[in-house]
Amino acid sequence: MLSITLTLSELLQQYIGLSQIISEIIAFSIIFSLAMIIAWIGHSIFKRYLCRWATKTQTNLDDEILRNVRAPIFLLGILFGVYYGLVGIASLRDYAQDLSTAFTVAQILVATFIITRIINILVSWYAQESVKRERKVSNHILFILRRVLQGVVYIFALLIILGIFNVDLSSVVVGLGVGGIAIALALQNILSDAFSALTIYFDRPFEIGDFIVVGDHSGTVKKIGIRSTRIQLLQGEELVISNRELTTKSIRNFKKLKKRRINFTVQVSCDTAVEKLKKIPEIITGVINENKMTQLGTVHFTKFGAFSYDFDVVYYVKTGDYTKYLDIQQKINLRILEEFEKEKIEMPYPTQNIFVNK
Known part of the structure; x- marks a missing residue:
């Protein structure tokens, strides 16, 4: 491939009688034009066939x-044409x-650009x-993730370029290691918070909008x-x-609670007759079953x-929303009071009998 320019230049000099400089310029132009044509054909194949095929897939990732x-x-393709055209010029041997x-470095830079774009x-x-999918994403975390990945790519590209220029990479690696340790010690808390933010983002113990309890x-x-999370407390x-x-x-x-278990106690007066006590489980069962968002667990005379x-x-509320649970519990309490009034079942008051001997 390197001798193509020389061969074309020699043919032009031998059969047409052109000077060396003119023949080399023409040979360079021919090779560069061929490279441009091949690059244009490849570009057209990408545009007409591969991109058209990508549009038929379910995702637009391959299209992008x-x-x-x-x-x-x-x-x-243009770089290949320039390189192989120039290496055959006698004055540039x-x-x-x-x-x-220079051509290798240019290839590395273009490859680095492609990887960072991807x-x-x-x-x-x-x-x-x-x-x-209705999952809230932190733009700050994505920004940091993008920069970290790009930084890794740039570092590898830099090390490869330094290797091409025969730079002793052992000293560079040692310097990067010492500098990294110094930076890590100086920014220990900040880096710890940043990595914790990545842990929260990928592990997803909670997301923006979730109701959580911490301590x-x-x-x-x-x-x-990146460093902290902000929580709006109930107090404001x-x-x-x-x-x-x-x-x-x-x-x-x-927020991840799909079903809430509720346990509460209903107390009635000690003066309540046994026949009415037998009706209380039926009354409470009927009240709870009236609501479509509730599921009865148990109702028992326990104490x-x-x-x-x-x-x-014990009953279950088919939602994790705390406000909806309070609304449902309020309706149940009011309905129990209504049914107790119909049956003339009284609620107790704390009382104490004192007996005095005369």
Whole structure:
């Protein structure tokens, strides 16, 4: 391949009688034109066939990847034409090694550009899919993730380029290691919070909008940042807590609660007749079954209290929403009171009998 330019130049000099400079320029133009034609054909194949095939798939991920790598691949074809056209010019033979090095570096830069574009596409596609699935995504976390992946690609590209220039990479690696340790020690807390944020993002113990309980605090998650998470507490104030602290504590997430178990006690007066006591489980069962959002567990006369007869009630609410649960419990309480009034069943008051001997 390297001798094509020389062969064309020699043929032009031998059969047409052109000078060396003119023949080499014409040979370079021919090779460069061929490279442009091949690159254009490859670009057309991408556009007409591969991109058209990608549009028939269910996802647009492949469409975006092909659309973004099409131009860099065309640029690679042009670079091939420039390189193989220049290496055959006699006046540039002394710089052949430099041309080879420059061409290799250019290839690495174009490949790095393609990889970083693909990373951007993958992260953006993930964000869009999360929105479609109604999963809230932190733009800050995605931004950091994108930058970290791009940084890794740039570091590898830099190390490869330094290796091409015969730079001793052992000292570079040692320097990067020492510098990394120094930076890690100086930014220990910040990096810990940042990695904890990534843990929260990928593990998803909670998301924005979830109602959680952390220690003695309970509230709704409003924002998940790089260093901290903000929670709107029930009292109204905003709690700012570090991500590192969140990942080391037990978290109760009520947003993931699909079914809530409720246990409460109904007390009636000790003066209630036995026949009415027998009706109470039926009354409470009927009240709970009236609501479509509830499922009865158990209703039993379980205890003789100090001043009351106690019935233990267990039922389930088919929602994790706390406000809806309170509305349902309120309706059940009112309906029990209504039914007790009809049956003339009285609620007890704390009483104490005192006997005095005269």
